[in-house]
Amino acid sequence: MNWGFIGFGRIARKFLESLQAVDGEMAYAFASRSNAESLQKEFPNVKVYDNYDALLSDEQVEIVYISTTHNFHKEHTIAALKAGKHVVCEKPMGINSREIEAMQHVAKETGKFLMEAMWMRFLPAYREALKRAKSGEIGKIKHITASFGFRSIDKLTRDGRLLNPDLAGGALFDVGVYPLTIAADLFGWQPESFDAHAQVGETGFDETMIMQLSYENNCTAQLSASIVFNSNKEACIYGEEGFIRMPLFWKCQEFEVIKGEEVEKVELPFISTGYAHEIIEARECINHGEKESNLFTLEESLASARLVEQILSTVLK
Secondary structure, three states: OEEEEEOOOHHHHHHHHHHOOOOOOEEEEEEOOOOHHHHHHHOOOOEEEOOHHHHHHOOOOOEEEEOOOHHHHHHHHHHHHHOOOEEEEEOOOOOOHHHHHHHHHHHHHHOOOEEEEOHHHHOHHHHHHHHHHHOOOOOOEEEEEEEEEOEOHHHHHOOOHHHOHHHOOOHHHHHHHHHHHHHHHHHOOOOOEEEEEEEEOOOOOEEEEEEEEEEHHHEEEEEEEEOEOOOOOEEEEEEOOOEEEEEOHHHOOEEEEEEOOEEEEEEOOOOOOOOHHHHHHHHHHHHOOOOOEOOEOHHHHHHHHHHHHHHHHHHOO
């Protein structure tokens, strides 16, 4: 398929590298309001537009990858769908449930494929680790811990997107959705209760979020996200007979199954930069006439947005 890119920053470059590793997929056009001229020099074989409408009017573009800032995802996704394009939109696809519902409606109305780019969900090692956890290999799952914290340059400059109220910044939106997603993969999107604490910065956004969630059958999750300090960035799934440790879980390529003194190491590297797996999923779904992926459905995108809303409403007054 011919892919068009709306927005072209750091993540888009990683997505492009993976796209180039997938047979049959082509980076056909880029649209950037800020660096179109330099992109055309860098990529002479790709069409480059200095506005998004021009890309969406190009009949050769079949599918659009959206990686603008979070606050623009709804606008750009709906515009692309109405232009007759399939869409893969970076996470979080919307900054609240109303936005997700609006995108769902337009996707259904236009009959086009729409998927949130929660790339972690599509990685072979991540999927295998959760499969083995759910199989009973470590006994009944009781608890999970997951942490994703990094020291953002935005904290130092104070003018970056992560701390900008106009750009839907904050730790939970940017990296907290990863711990929430792995917890949901094990226990579902609707905890019985939760307790959340945030360190709120000068701009009014969560710089760090600490969450404790309780689920049915006495299952629990301890999750954290930060854009001001580095954490170990690992997830551990604890069962009654052992546990599974996933270093760098959101970009998982290996994990350990630990039962007593027995440690089994499993390695399942991803293709290219890792985004190739969500690209392959989108291609396969479209080729089979499917309008969404069953690996990360639109209903799950909506459930994720609702949970994030609930958590933020308790800590950001």
